[in-house]
Amino acid sequence: MIRLQEVTQRYGEKTALKEIGLTLGEARIHGLIGPDGAGKTTLIKLAAGLLAPTEGKILREKRIRLGYVPETFAMYEEMGVAENLHFYGQLNGLDREVRQKRIDELLRWTDLDRFADRRAGSLSGGMKQKLAIAAAVMHRPDLLLLDEPTNGVDPLSRREVWRLIQGVAREGTRVLVSTQYLDEARHCDRVMLLYRGRLLADEEPHVYRHSFPYRVWVVHDAGGVRGKWLPRLRRESTVAEAYSRGTDLVVWTREAEAVRGMLEKWAREEGTGAVGEESPSWEDVFTRYLMEDGEGEEPW
């Protein structure tokens, strides 16, 4: 539907995106994951046609209907919830009767019907996002672009936002959604990993998981020994990576049994919690790409 070919985007001296090639609109829900400053907003604005690329080409299917939810709330704060939707419906050329029906449907779907007369500016963060999504799908777009819709939203509202995204996808609209929360990859059918303006990977979730080359051991309640163990683990030739996650220690290895034996021995000696194996988390999966990228620092 939208194809980016060798797209580079610069702002003055700064290269925000470098030689990006990808197709949007094929996956049902396409996630764009990357830390602050990775280039997510730039990529979405290019897809939306709000920016023209410094280099490269963007091919857009003729008459493709796009919906766009920007990173910052773009509804009229002084207008009511329903009033904002009417305004968007008018902009999209929906006639009065169709518009009213669609708005009733959208208000019910988002659970905003109780707040129909509430001033948009006085809504909570989560409700603002729901209103912005409702407005963006008013005209049933072919592709909905969402720029970090769960950023700064409380955990319950994050769930609600994802419920809406799944609903949009079920209705046949393709979705491109950016996030800096790694675990939100689980909601997506395909996931792009963007880092410092470069596309490190664009795969289906099972490909990331199955290609993870290490086994993952976790030492629970290891807060007290973390400072001592981490440097030791990092010196072990059998350990590919070790990091702390809360009070747990996470260890990657290709030599699972040898490392398990070592960790269990240390754990007995120091009286930490149990040692257990886990399947790689999204953090493990993505950290591996970033490490292979050679930066060796923690971007998140």
Ligand SMILES: Nc1ncnc2c1ncn2[C@@H]1O[C@H](COP(=O)(O)OP(=O)(O)OP(=O)(O)O)[C@@H](O)[C@H]1O
């Ligand atoms: N108008 C601009 N002028 C100069 N630099 C910019 C401009 N817009 C973005 N950048 C820079 O380009 C890079 C990519 O920015 P972008 O906003 O696309 O990233 P992002 O992944 O969306 O991050 P964030 O979550 O912080 O918005 C960043 O280093 C940013 O500082």
